[in-house]
Amino acid sequence: MPDDSIRPEAPDGVSGALRNDGAGWPDGDAAVRAWTDTYFNRTREIVGRFGDCRVTYAIFMRRPVVSAPRLAIRWLEAMAERRGTRFDIDLRYDEGRWVGAGEPLMYVTGSFVQLADLETLLLQKIGPACVAAFNAHTMCVDLPKVAFLAFDARHCAGTEMAEQMAYAAAVGSERARRKVGAVGFVGNATDATAHYFGLTRGLGTMPHALIGYAGSTLRAAEMYVETYPDEPVTVLVDYFAQEITDSLAVCRRFPELAAAGRLSLRVDVPSSRYLEGLDPAASYAVIERNAPEAIRGYRTEEELRYLVGLGVSAAAIWHLREQLDRAGFDKVKIVASSGFGPRKCKLMSEARAPVDAIGTGSFLPTRWTETYATADIVEYDGEPRVKVGREFLLRR
Template sequence: MDALPPPGDPPPEGPDAAITSHTDVYFNRTRAIVQRFGDCQVTYAVFLRRPVVSAPRLMLEWLEGVARDRGTQFGIEVMHPEGTWVGAGDPILYLTGSFAQLADLETLYLQKLGPPCVAAHNAYQMCLELPAVAFLAMDARHCAGAEMANMMAYAASVGSEAAKREGARGFVGNATDATAHWFGASRGFGTMPHALIGYAGSTLRAAEMFHANYPEENLTVLVDYFGREVTDALGVCQRFPELGAAGRLAFRLDTHGGRFLEGLDPAESYAVLERHAPGAIRRYRSETELRHLVGTGVSAAAVWKMREALDAAGFPKVRIVASSGFGVQKCRVMAEARAPIDVVGTGSFIPDTWSETYATADIVAYDGVPRVKLGREFLLRRNGERKRTGAVAPG
C-alpha cells in the first residue's frame, strides 16, 4: 500500500512539482519554513570528498533553467573551471542566492555534479596512461538510463580535453548518436556486436555482411566469438586486403576472462612479453597486474600476439582495438608493456565506487555573515582567494 503524504505536506503541484517530488523532503520543508519566517541571502560551498576533475556544466545549465523559471538570479563563483583538477574538499564553486529559492534545489544539482566529476577524473587518468592511443566511449549499456548516459559522455569529454592539453590523444568519439555531440561528432561509432557474428555463422561472413551494407565505413571486426582470434582475423585480412592496406580494417579484441586468446597459455604469454617488453614482467606484480599482462582475457600478451600475427602475414596497417575492463589500472599496465593498441573501447571511466561520487553542499554564509557547521570551516572563503565569478540569471 502506498504511503500517504504526512499531514502538512500537500502533493506537489505547479511549475516546481518535478523539483518538489524528486528532492529530499527536509529541503522542501526548509523552503516552506523560510518562506514563512523570512528569506535571507545564503552562500553554499559545493565540493567533493575526493580529488576530481571539475565538470560542473550540467549542474550550471540546470540552475540556469530553474533561475529563469523562477524569475530569480543565482550568483556563481566557479573556483575550478571545467576540466581543471580539484583537491578533496576544495569547493568547486560557491552558489549564492535567496534561501527560499535555493533550499529545495540541493538534491538535484548535487546529482548532476558528483558523478561527472569523478568519471571525468577517471577518463583523464586513462588517457594520460596511454597518451598515443585513441579512446572510444562505450559506456551507454552500463548506464542507468539516458540521463546517466549523458552525464558519463559529458564526463569522458571533459576528462579527455584535460588530457589532450597534456599531449594525449584522448577520446575520439563514443557509441551512441544521442551523446556524440560531446565529442564534436554528429553520430556514434561502431560496427558489430557479438550478436551479428552469431547470426552470420562465422566471423568472416559477418564482416562481409557489414561491408556490403556499409561499404564506405571503416571495418572493425570482433574476433573472439569462436575463440579463433588470430585465425579469423587473418581470414578477414585475406578477404579484404585492400581495406587492410588502406588502414581501414581493424580487429577488436574482447576475449573474456575465462580463457586465453587463441595460441596463448601462461608459458606462451610470458614468452610473448619477453620478446617485446621484458622489463614489464621482471618485477613484483599484484595478481591483478599479472592478469593484465599475461593472464586470460585481453592481456598485454594477447595484444602483442595479435600484432605479431598481423605483421608476419603482411598486414602492418591493420589496427587493433582493445576492449574488456579497460580502467585506469589496466591502461597503466598496458603502457608499461608498450602494448601496440590503436584504440581502446571503454566504459570503465564510470566510477567503480559510487559512494565516491557524492557531492556535498554546505551553507557558509547567511546574509553575508560567515557561518558553517563545526568541522567544515575549511569551506569558508580565505582572504585573497582567487575567484572566477559568473552568474546564473533569468534568460
C-alpha cells in the same frame, strides 16, 4: 500488456509526465519537490514562513577530481530562470581543471527559499561527472597515442547518467590533450551524446549478436562491408575463440582495406579463457619478447592478470600484433575492449601494448561512494557561518 495496478502512484500534484524517467532532468517545481529530500522541502516552507535570507553554498568533494560542472550549472541557471530569480555562481575551478579533495568547486549564492530544495538534484549532477572526468583523463594520459571510444551507455542507469558520463569523458579527454597532447576520446557509442566529441553520430560497427546471426566472423564482416561499403570496418573476432584464425581470414578477404589501414580487429576475449594460441607460458614469452621490464619486478595478482592473464591482456594484444605483422598485415589496427579502466590502462602503458584504440565504459566510477558531492551553507546574509568542522569551506 503491463499491469497498471502495480505502478506506484505519484505524490499529490505530480503527474506521471513529471516523473524523472531518464528522458530529462526535473525542472518544474512539482517534479523537483517529488525528487528532492523531504527535509529540504520542509526547510523551504519554514524559511518562506519566517523570512527569506540570502545564503551561499559551498560545494565540494572528498577526493581529487577533474572539474566537470557544465551540466549542473546549466540546470541551476534554468531553474533560476524558471523561478524568476538569480543565482550567483562563483566557479573556483574551470571545467577541466584538477580539484583537490575538500576544495570548494564552486559557491552558489541566492535566495534560501529558491535554493533550499535544489541541493539534492544539484549534487547528483556534479559528483559522478567529476570523478568520471578524472578517470578518463588518467587513462588518456597513460596511453596518449591511443584513441579512446566511450562505450559507457550500456553501463549507465538511465539516459541522465549516460549524458553525464559522455560529457565527463570529453572533459577528461580534453584535459589530457592540453597536458600531454593525447589523442584522447575521439567518439562514443550513441548519437544523443556524440556532440560532446564534435560528432553528429555515434561510432561502432558490430556486436557479438551480429556474429552469431551471420554464423561466422568472416560472413559478418562481409555483411557489414556490403551494407556500409564506404566506411572503415572494425570486425569483432573473439566470438568463436579463434581470434588469430578469424583475424587472418578477414584480412585475406579484404586485402585492400587491410593495406589502406581501413580495417580494424576488435578483441573482447572473456576473462574465462586465453586468446587463441596463448596459455600462461606463451603469454609470459610474448611479454618477454616485447616488454620484458613489465614482468621483471613484483606484480600483484591483478597486475599479472592484465599483463599475462586470461581475457584481453597485454600479452594477447602483443600476440595478435605479431601474427598480423608476420602475415604481412602491419597496417591493420587493433581495437581492445573489456575492463579498460585506469589501472588496466596503466599496465598496458607499462607493457607498451600495441593497441590503436580502446572501447571503454570503465572510466565510470567503480566506487560510487567516491562520487558523493556535498554542499554546506557558509554564509547567511553575508555573514560567514558554517557547522563546526567545515570551516575550511569558508570563502577566502
